[in-house]
Every structure is written in C-alpha cells, then in structure tokens.
Amino acid sequence: MENEGTVPKNESLRILTQKIPKLPTIPAVADKIMRLISSNTVFVSSITETIEKDPAISAKVIGFSNSAFYSRGESVTNIQDAVMKIGVDSVKSIALGISLLTLFKVKQNSEAGDYENIIRHSMAVSVIAKDIINVLKWPMHDDVFTSGLLHDIGLLVMNAFFPDIYGQIIARGKRGMPFADAEMEVCGFTHGDIGAWIADKWRLPDSLNEVIRYHHTPFHDGLKPSIGAVVHLADVIAARNDFSPTSIRGYGGPLDSNVLSILGMTEHKLLRVESRVEEIVDSVMRMWL
Numbered sequence: 188m189e190n191e192g193t194v195p196k197n198e199s200l201r202i203l204t205q206k207i208p209k210l211p212t213i214p215a216v217a218d219k220i221m222r223l224i225s226s227n228t229v230f231v232s233s234i235t236e237t238i239e240k241d242p243a244i245s246a247k248v249i250g251f252s253n254s255a256f257y258s259r260g261e262s263v264t265n266i267q268d269a270v271m272k273i274g275v276d277s278v279k280s281i282a283l284g285i286s287l288l289t290l291f292k293v294k295q296n297s298e299a300g301d302y303e304n305i306i307r308h309s310m311a312v313s314v315i316a317k318d319i320i321n322v323l324k325w326p327m328h329d330d331v332f333t334s335g336l337l338h339d340i341g342l343l344v345m346n347a348f349f350p351d352i353y354g355q356i357i358a359r360g361k362r363g364m365p366f367a368d369a370e371m372e373v374c375g376f377t378h379g380d381i382g383a384w385i386a387d388k389w390r391l392p393d394s395l396n397e398v399i400r401y402h403h404t405p406f407h408d409g410l411k412p413s414i415g416a417v418v419h420l421a422d423v424i425a426a427r428n429d430f431s432p433t434s435i436r437g438y439g440g441p442l443d444s445n446v447l448s449i450l451g452m453t454e455h456k457l458l459r460v461e462s463r464v465e466e467i468v469d470s471v472m473r474m475w476l
Contacts, residue, residue, distance in 0.1 A: 199375030211290040213389045216241045255470035284336030291343040311430035311468045316421035334398040341382025360435035428464045
C-alpha cells in the first residue's frame with residue numbers, strides 16, 4: 188500500500204501508471220542492501236558478499252572507486268579493496284543507486300530516447316552533490332550520493348514506458364515552455380511525482396522518496412538545510428555545465444534563490460565545486476560505459 192502523503196493522490200498519475208505492462212522489480216542486490224541498511228548490525232563482509240554476487244554491479248563500484256572523484260590512494264581491483272579505499276557506506280550507496288538505474292537500460296528502444304543523457308546527468312548530480320557536502324564540511328551523508336543518482340528516476344520511467352508522452356513534453360520544452368509546465372500540461376503531474384510513486388512501490392526510504400519528489404522545490408516544507416537542497420543545487424550546476432538530462436536548453440528552471448544562503452554556499456565555495464565538475468563526471472562516466 189502506498190504511504191499516506193508520500194505519493195500525490197493524482198488521478199492522472201494513477202491512470203498512467205496502470206498502463207505500465209510490467210513494472211521492474213527491485214534487483215536482488217538492491218533489496219539485500221536495503222535490508223542490511225535497515226538492520227541494527229551491518230557487517231562489512233555481508234555488504235561485500237552481496238555486491239560480489241553481481242559481477243556487473245561489482246565492476247561499476249570498482250570503477251567508481253578508481254575514478255577521479257576518489258583519486259586518493261592506490262587503484263582497487265575488488266570490492267574488499269573498494270571498501271578499504273572509500274568506505275563501506277560509499278560502496279553500498281553506489282551499489283544501491285547503480286543497481287536501480289540499470290533496470291531501465293533494456294527498456295530503451297527509441298533512437299530519440301534520453302536514457303544515456305539521463306544517466307549521465309544522474310551521475311553528474313550524484314558526484315556534484317557529494318562534492319558540495321565535502322566543500323561545506325557537512326558530516327558524511329552517503330545517502331546524498333544515492334539521492335543524486337536516483338533523483339530523476341521519474342524521467343527514466345517516462346522515457347522507458349511512455350516515449351510518446353515524453354516526446355510531447357520535450358517538444359514543448361524545445362518551444363520554450365518550462366519543463367515542469369510542459370509536464371503538467373501533458374500529464375497533470377511531474378517526473379518528481381512519478382519518481383516518488385516508483386520509489387514508494389520499491390519501498391525506498393522516505394528520505395530518498397522526498398528528495399526524488401521535491402528536487403526542484405527543495406523548500407516545500409520550510410527554509411532549512413537538507414539533502415534535497417543539496418541535490419537541487421547539484422542538479423542546477425550539472426545542467427548549466429552541459430550535463431543536462433534532455434536536449435532542452437534551460438532544463439529544470441532556475442536555482443531556488445534561497446539555496447546558497449541556506450546551505451552557506453559562498454561564491455568561492457561554489458566556484459571550487461564547479462571547477463571540478465567536468466573532470467570528476469567524465470571519469471565516472473568512463474566507468475559506466
């Protein structure tokens with residue numbers, strides 16, 4: 188059952204999602220990781236063994252660990268070394284996010300589809316968001332990485348299952364209509380809404396669900412620092428550095444004017460983050476391809 192207040196009670200959304208012939212089920216590796224996360228005791232060996240059972244996910248986690256974003260130390264060749272280099276929390280966050288993103292790759296059957304662009308953008312937002320909290324010297328929040336990877340899961344759902352509707356939204360965007368307005372005109376809801384719907388179906392954590400739904404409106408419940416505000420800032424930075432999920436100019440709308448002051452992001456800190464974007468994103472994308 189959908190959690191009260193988690194997913195909007197939107198008739199258009201309900202009708203559309205009922206047309207999905209077969210909703211992807213959460214992969215075994217992701218399900219096991221979430222069970223381990225919710226457990227009172229998590230052993231490194233359990234996380235390692237779970238990830239190692241999926242060679243494709245293992246390869247991508249190892250690739251992440253060797254990317255420019257985690258450039259410190261020696262190269263790693265296995266999951267145990269990855270845990271030693273970047274920490275078990277980072278490893279499980281990367282594995283969880285990647286295992287869910289890969290569900291939609293086989294669904295891409297349109298030359299006009301945006302799968303690769305959305306993945307590239309999601310990767311960019313994840314590493315930028317993590318870089319932001321590093322620059323701000325926040326306590327480590329490894330869920331920020333997962334939130335960045337999955338914030339646009341709704342776009343992947345639209346792109347994979349409803350390419351005609353998605354194409355209508357893109358066409359309006361190319362004519363200058365703000366993307367959220369185009370979504371509302373065509374569908375009656377946004378990709379944040381449908382992303383929150385699938386997150387609820389997969390029983391992802393409420394905090395992650397909230398970021399997915401509100402990443403374009405991070406202060407919907409008041410002006411306060413949050414992972415959602417960080418992901419919103421990372422989303423805007425990614426798009427304006429040519430890591431947009433679509434070919435539309437100005438995708439995502441403007442930066443919420445409150446974000447920089449609420450997060451304490453000075454111009455100097457912002458420039459520091461933006462100066463590393465291309466390097467770290469390109470190194471992570473080489474891992475993905």
